[in-house]
Amino acid sequence: MPPREQTPPDEWLAGRPRFLAAAGALFTDAEGRVLVVKPHYRDHWLFVGGQLDEGETPEQACRREVKEEIGLDAALGGLLVVDWTQPTRDRPLPLVVFIFDGGTVDPARIRLDRDELDEFRFVSVAASLGLLSANGRRRMPVALDAKRTGTTRYLSAGAE
Template sequence: MSDPSETFATPRVAAGALFLDEAGRILLVHPTYKDTWDIPGGYVERGESPAAACRREIAEELGLDRDPVALLSVDWAPSDKEGDKLLFVFDCGQLGDDTERIRLAEDELDRWEWVDLGDLDSYVIPRLARRLRSTAEGGPRYLEHGGALSST
C-alpha cells in the first residue's frame, strides 16, 4: 500500500513586505544576485509563520523593526524550474521618516527605490508585477501566478 502523503504538495513558502510612501509608491529592493528588483522578503524557515518570516526579513534586509499590519495576498505559484511556491504578501504600512533608518544588508541588497505601480514592469518579473497590481486592488486576495482566479 502506498503512502498517500507522497502526493501531498510540499511548496516552498515565502513572505514579502509591501511598504508604501505618502505618494502610494511601492518600496522595491535590488538584490545583488539577480538583475531584477523585488519587494523585501524571503523564504519562511522551518517552524516559522509567514508573518514572523516577514518581520525577520524586514529586520535582516532593511535593518528596521516593523511588524506586518495585515495579510494582502496569498499567491500559489508553481514552477517547473523552482518547484511549487506559496507566496504571502503583507501590508507593512507607510515608512515615512523610517526611510532614513533603512540599512540594507549589503551582502544581499545594493539599493532601494520607491516605484509607481505603473512602472513595475520596468523593475520586476511579470509574475511579481501582476501580484502587486492584484494586491493593490484590495485584499486579502487569493492569487495564482500573480493573478486573480478567472470567473469562467
C-alpha cells in the same frame, strides 16, 4: 471487520506534496510610491521579503526578512495577497507567496543589508512594473488594490 493498518507518520509525510513558501511586505512612502529592493543574486527587483525558514509562520518570516533586509522591526498590517505559482524549470516545486501590508515608511529609516541587497528605491507603481519580475508585476497591482479595499486577494498561477 479487522482494523485497518495505519501508515506510520514518517511514511505518510514522505508521500505528501512538497512546496516552497515565501513572505514579503508592501511598503509605501508618504507620497504613495512603492518600495522595491534589488538583490545581488537576481536580475530583477523584488518586494522586501524572502523564503520561510523551517518552523516559521509567514508573518514571522516576513518580519525577520524585513528586519534583515532593510533594518526595520515593523509591525505588519493585514495579509494582502496569497499567490500560488506552479513549478518551473528553474524551481521544480510550487511556491506560495504571502504579501503583507508593511504600511508607510520614511526612507531615512531604511538600513540596507549590503550583504544581500544592492539598492532600494521608492518608485511609482508604473515604474515598479518595469523593475519587478513577471510574478512581481502580477502581484503589485493586486496587492495595492487589496490594501485600498481591505480585502485579501488570492492568485493562482496568475489568475484570480
